[in-house]
Amino acid sequence: MRNILMTVSYDGTNYFGFQTQPDGNTVQDYLESAIAGLTGEIVKIHGSGRTDAGVHAREQPFHFQTNSQIPIERWRLALNGRLPSDIRVITAKEVPLSFHSRRSAKxxxxxxxxxxxxxxxxxxxxxxxxxxxxxxxxxxxxxxxxxxxxxxxxxxxxxxxxxxxxxxxxxxxxxxxxxxxxxxxxxxxxxxxxxxxxxxxxxxxxxxxxxxxxxxxxxxxxxxxxxxxxxxxxxxxxxxxxxxxxxxxxxxxxxxxxxxx
Known part of the structure; x- marks a missing residue:
């Protein structure tokens, strides 16, 4: 099992915020869908926090655990090819399993x-x-x-x-x-x-x-x-x-x- 930390930038204009909502159309929904399309795994990502509808992020970290063996340097381009143009993964890094995007934030x-x-x-x-x-x-x-x-x-x-x-x-x-x-x-x-x-x-x-x-x-x-x-x-x-x-x-x-x- 691997723990992957990514940072995403997004224009929040057309989204109901970062975190999954009952009505859908959130940044988290698109990220999870892109990861599923790439790996075949259904994962839940954990963001460093939530943002409201219409709010943007220059750097929003999130992490998820995966069994995929895709090399870390390939994740960004692979996911960005599956994401809307106003959501972009800008960094990807493998971190210890104990790491949590929200709880570990300083x-x-x-x-x-x-x-x-x-x-x-x-x-x-x-x-x-x-x-x-x-x-x-x-x-x-x-x-x-x-x-x-x-x-x-x-x-x-x-x-x-x-x-x-x-x-x-x-x-x-x-x-x-x-x-x-x-x-x-x-x-x-x-x-x-x-x-x-x-x-x-x-x-x-x-x-x-x-x-x-x-x-x-x-x-x-x-x-x-x-x-x-x-x-x-x-x-x-x-x-x-x-x-x-x-x-x-x-x-x-x-x-x-x-x-x-």
Whole structure:
């Protein structure tokens, strides 16, 4: 028995998320179907986490166990030939049987992208939330900084969250602004990227944080309000859930020793 770790990139626009759903049409469904077509085995893959409908992934690790003897270097091309063009396996590696994509993860980084220019970028419209109104980016940076550390993030979790604990740790959180003219037909505020790295994230957590930060940027809240929202431990205290299309799973990291045979 072999344990195979792969990393997949996908455009989530046309999918109901990564993890299998009753109605089908998920990234996991297509990956499992491609593996079955290649090996003849019915396998269940295990992702590093789930993403919601419309959310994208630059790097989403997943693993599965197989009896197939296909050389590791052949898996990528073989599977990509069986996958839709908006799903691509980018790495493949054999790992110890004890490895688990979700439980072995050390930290995850998400990126949320807001196009603050007057004119949206037609080529990036599926990956950016368009907000042409003025945003106080420095105020958003200040508010975001108040969320780092280990906290109960109930205020920023979906009301439908089933997790027993909402305590998580955000190690780093920062904002970058790209004013490159290649990003859009206009360059008023640029493209705003919000990054968050943590040991785990709750359902809708990043999108609710972004929705609340946008209220800070619009002047509807003060940066210091982010701390009060956090301490309230009440979803009603936070802002709206930002659109899914602006969110991307950016990176998942593991300890090197865990990946070694």
């Amino acid at each position: 930290q995850k980084t998400y990126r949320y992208t807001i196009n603050g220019n007057r004119i949206p970028d037609v080529f990036q419209r599926h990956y950016q939330t368009h907000h042409p109104g003025h945003l106080d980016v420095e105020g958003m940076r200040e508010g975001l900084s108040l969320l780092t550390g280990t906290h109960d993030y109930t205020s920023f979790a979906s009301r439908h969250s089933t997790k027993a604990s909402h305590v998580r740790t955000i190690y780093h959180a920062w904002i970058e602004v790209d004013h490159s003219p290649a990003n859009s037909g206009s360059d008023e505020q640029g493209v705003i990227h919000i990054y968050m790295t943590g040991n785990g994230f709750l359902q809708h957590m990043v999108r609710i944080i972004v929705g609340t930060l946008l209220q800070v940027g619009e002047g509807k809240r003060q940066p210091q309000d982010m701390k009060r929202v956090l301490e309230a431990r009440d979803r009603a205290a936070a802002g709206p859930t930002a659109e899914s299309k602006g969110l991307m799973l950016w990176k998942v990291e593991y300890e090197d020793a865990i990946l070694m045979d």
